[in-house]
Amino acid sequence: MSIKTGAQYLTSIQDDREVWLRGERVKDVTQAPGIQRGAATLASFLDRQVEPEFEDKLTYVEDGERYSMSFLTPHSTEDVQRRGAAYYQWAKWSNGMFGRTPDYKNASVMAFAAAADFLNQNHSSSAPTNFADNMRNYYHEARQNDYILTHTLVNPQVNAQLAKEGLSSPEVALQVVGENADGIIVNGARLLATLGPSANEIEVFPSTLLKASQENIPYAFAFSLPIASKGLRLVCRDSYDDGKPRFDTPLAARFEEMDAVVIFENVTVPWERVFMYKDPLLCNQAFAETNAVVHMMHQAACGKLAKVEFIVGLLCAMAHASGKDKDLNVKGQIAEAMWAAETIRALIFSAEAQAEQDRWGMFVPKRTPLDTSRNIFPRIYPKLIEAVQLLGSSSLMATPCEADFSGEISADIERYFQLTNLSSRDRVALFRLAHDVSVSGFGSRQVLYERFYFGPPNIMASIYYDLYDKDEMIGRVDNVLNGI
Ligand SMILES: Cc1cc2nc3c(=O)[nH]c(=O)nc-3n(C[C@H](O)[C@H](O)[C@H](O)COP(=O)(O)OP(=O)(O)OC[C@H]3O[C@@H](n4cnc5c(N)ncnc54)[C@H](O)[C@@H]3O)c2cc1C
Structure with missing residues (x-):
């Protein structure tokens, strides 16, 4: 297959996966209200990969087969x-x-496969399997089938104090409860699989916060499984796509990707799908040492650039609609969003230009600029949304539905919602979009996503501090103090 079409993708997720939404088990995620339109959007993206305009940019050919660019080993x-x-x-x-x-996940699978020997470095468990081969085989399988992957890295916590000490809450955390000739048996729950209900596969990897101790051995593993595995259950949050027309919820109607808590009830993971086992230290080091985290940061930064550019465009359109774009204070507010866009663009440029070969033979963009992006974007994005709210103000509420344009009071709607540069209909459309970005449940979830999807911001910042190349700078301070 190698490049999946949208139709192939939708067929591939029509299986007996166990997805729960609004108190009911979903029969078919491609038909389920609240999930279906997001899956259809993803299907449309898959089709666009091979359109003539995009094919050479988004795919590459190896040994006569075409694959998604995110699988390319650089x-x-x-x-x-x-x-x-x-x-x-x-x-x-x-x-x-x-x-x-x-x-996003393809970047990680590619990097883990390129650095697969890392997984065999400390083969302390007596597992009847070769972890590095498993990872390499999985990369080929995922690439060949153009799998849509989600992942889950974090255990739920009952006792936050335990979590702070790098320990798990045994009542709820996903753990190994047995092993046999077929594989390992796991039980417990994990947070949080974005896209889980409409993915093909789930990667269950360790977070980097697992303390290297004997107590953590049952929690130290990495594996992947089909979403439709027996005993695997996804519990969805409520959906932000409530079926409204696209005019009314322009983002939620298309981009509801859904998040789900994942429960494993005595799930067997075949040995060939196990990549790490019983080695907390190795688990802790895995994302950094394989450079998977850097490739994931690269994908994230490029996505954030597209997002911040869009917010700049939105702010400019909102300001222009009412003629506020002539106001120097408004221009100054929007300029701040422009600086954010240019900062992320420069960080990506810097990281790519300084790419270097790592010890596994793969080229890796420079970590520091991407780590800077990963750390500042969760802080920038809420400010961008605040700028949309401040500029939009009551216009974000002067947002009747599409139905009002053809209802009894349509003449009022046509008259009283106009702005200097926009008809009523265009004004309402624009501000409904701004509402979906900055006020709606969909928009609020976006802010939460940006704050947390890569991990807790304070922990990411402290990792940044530890890794930052600061000795020479400290040395210069010492020099001044020593009169040099
Ligand atoms: C919309 C959304 C989508 C997500 N998608 C995914 C996904 O697809 N896959 C996935 O694996 N995860 C996903 N996550 C989960 C994400 O990885 C976690 O939210 C994140 O790691 C924080 O963990 P937590 O939510 O358990 O919060 P906590 O760990 O409870 O952290 C909350 C706050 O507690 C404090 N805190 C926590 N730990 C410490 C500590 N050790 N020291 C000091 N302070 C601390 C911090 O202030 C932190 O901000 C998603 C989260 C969101 C919100």
């Missing part, structure tokens, strides 16, 4: 840049509002 700076351009294009289709496009 062997040069140019390869890194090609990957970045593909990430950016994927994100532009949703203006970053469909955060979990498949390239």
